Amino acid sequence: MAKYTVIIEKAGKNYSAYCPDVPGCVAAAATVEETIALMKDSIKAHLELMKEEEMEIPEPTTQSVNIEVTV
Numbered sequence: 001m002a003k004y005t006v007i008i009e010k011a012g013k014n015y016s017a018y019c020p021d022v023p024g025c026v027a028a029a030a031t032v033e034e035t036i037a038l039m040k041d042s043i044k045a046h047l048e049l050m051k052e053e054e055m056e057i058p059e060p061t062t063q064s065v066n067i068e069v070t071v
Helices: 033-051
Strands: 009-013 014-018 026-029
Touching: 009 033, 014 033, 026 033
Parallel strands: none
Antiparallel strands: 009 014, 014 026
16 A cells, blocks of 8 residues: 555636656546545546556655745
8 A cells, every 4th residue: 555645726617636756647527526536436447457567666756745924
C-alpha cells in the first residue's frame, strides 16, 4: 500500500485532479468526492499498466501542506 499526493483544483463548474508522482494520471468530475473516487481508480489502473509494461513504479515523494496566512 502506498499513499500518493493528489492535487485537486476547481476548474470552472467541475474539479480536476492530478498526481505529481504519477505523470499523466488525471481525473475530473462534478464534485470533489467524485474526483477523488475517479483519481483513486485512475492511479490504480495507471500503476497496474506500468507493472504490466514492466516499468518502474514511482515511489510517492510529493508532500503537501496547507499554510494559513493573513491577508
